[in-house]
Amino acid sequence: MNLFNTTVTDAAIAKVNEVLRSTFLNEGEVVREFEASLRSAVGAPHVATVNSCTAALHLCLEVLGVGPGDEVIVPPQTFIATGLVVLHAGGTPVFADIDPDTGNISAASIRDKITDRTKAVIAVHWGGAPVDLDAVQAVCRDAGVPLIEDAAHAFGARWKGQPIGALSRFTCFSFQAIKGMTTGDGGAIACLDDDDATHVYTRRWFGIDKRKVTANDIGERSALIEQLGYKYHMNNVAAALGVGNLPSYPERLARRREIDKRYRQVLGQSPDVRLLQPLEGAESSCWLFGLRLERREDFGRAMKGRGVPVSVIDRRIDRHPVFGGLTAGLTGAEVFDAEHIAIPLHDGLSDDDVEQVTAAVLAGW
Numbered sequence: 243m244n245l246f247n248t249t250v251t252d253a254a255i256a257k258v259n260e261v262l263r264s265t266f267l268n269e270g271e272v273v274r275e276f277e278a279s280l281r282s283a284v285g286a287p288h289v290a291t292v293n294s295c296t297a298a299l300h301l302c303l304e305v306l307g308v309g310p311g312d313e314v315i316v317p318p319q320t321f322i323a324t325g326l327v328v329l330h331a332g333g334t335p336v337f338a339d340i341d342p343d344t345g346n347i348s349a350a351s352i353r354d355k356i357t358d359r360t361k362a363v364i365a366v367h368w369g370g371a372p373v374d375l376d377a378v379q380a381v382c383r384d385a386g387v388p389l390i391e392d393a394a395h396a397f398g399a400r401w402k403g404q405p406i407g408a409l410s411r412f413t414c415f416s417f418q419a420i421k422g423m424t425t426g427d428g429g430a431i432a433c434l435d436d437d438d439a440t441h442v443y444t445r446r447w448f449g450i451d452k453r454k455v456t457a458n459d460i461g462e463r464s465a466l467i468e469q470l471g472y473k474y475h476m477n478n479v480a481a482a483l484g485v486g487n488l489p490s491y492p493e494r495l496a497r498r499r500e501i502d503k504r505y506r507q508v509l510g511q512s513p514d515v516r517l518l519q520p521l522e523g524a525e526s527s528c529w530l531f532g533l534r535l536e537r538r539e540d541f542g543r544a545m546k547g548r549g550v551p552v553s554v555i556d557r558r559i560d561r562h563p564v565f566g567g568l569t570a571g572l573t574g575a576e577v578f579d580a581e582h583i584a585i586p587l588h589d590g591l592s593d594d595d596v597e598q599v600t601a602a603v604l605a606g607w
């Protein structure tokens with residue numbers, strides 16, 4: 243049994259083959275085809291693919307003009323990329339507390355951390371379960387601070403019936419190998435505003451918006467670079483994996499939700515574990531299934547002995563010295579960091595695997 247699976251469908255293999263044989267490997271038609279499919283999947287007017295979610299997050303901060311002296315509020319419970327991109331942009335990450343029942347950033351804590359130097363807030367949908375977007379958006383709106391959703395875990399999730407990707411100024415997705423939908427490595431930025439989209443398209447490729455720059459009759463492009471851009475675009479090979487993998491995604495998501503439901507039925511009855519609880523109105527993409535429990539290391543060893551892989555996935559990231567030391571007073575993060583552990587949740591699990599996992603947990607540690 244594996245903790246994660248990587249699905250590459252036959253359709254994806256066929257599409258990749260087609261691209262390889264075409265020898266047009268650079269960003270081209272297949273990227274545009276993938277972006278069109280993503281736009282309808284997430285219901286956003288603009289979706290720009292990039293080569294990772296890390297690049298996506300960094301690009302959003304660049305578009306917002308984050309630089310030295312600016313603060314960006316982030317949760318400590320996330321993958322290090324969420325904090326590192328703030329440093330890449332020259333800004334200062336400010337860690338807000340999380341709600342230990344979800345692992346997600348707390349709107350009240352964001353409000354406490356906002357200063358006149360706050361330039362953006364990044365909210366992560368931990369494990370794929372949407373953050374309280376109404377509350378977080380209200381705090382951001384009151385303070386006039388833009389919100390970036392780090393939806394690396396949350397492709398396919400919904401908040402109050404609307405897809406994650408259609409709700410905030412910027413939403414960043416990851417298509418890295420172990421995320422729910424993969425292009426090998428890859429990411430995307432969904433945005434609502436036309437000007438933001440133009441900036442994203444421009445800065446993702448050296449400062450040139452390829453959609454707009456055409457060659458003249460002798461093949462010369464005359465665009466001059468005005469904004470600092472990056473080499474962050476997705477190529478046709480990665481996009482072919484995406485185009486091939488995307489159609490079966492809803493089915494795979496449905497299977498993950500079924501397993502999530504089964505875990506809730508069975509493990510919800512154990513007095514020894516607490517399940518993370520999605521909020522009212524949050525439909526998770528079910529990328530992780532998190533438990534909170536005592537004596538986590540003993541639990542990990544017992545599960546390993548029973549053939550069940552488990553993982554803390556990410557410890558709170560402010561423990562890394564690169565961020566300047568642990569932020570004091572984040573009581574939700576302290577509890578979560580001590581108690582959280584994830585069990586396998588993916589569509590490669592058979593019903594027998596699922597029963598093996600629940601039996602292993604119920605057998606104690």
Ligand SMILES: *Cc1c(COP(=O)(O)O)cnc(C)c1O
Nearest residue numbers: 294295296320321323394416418
């Ligand atoms: C995986 C992950 C990222 C980075 O995604 P990449 O596509 O690997 O760059 C960012 N944020 C979170 C929460 C992640 O889990």
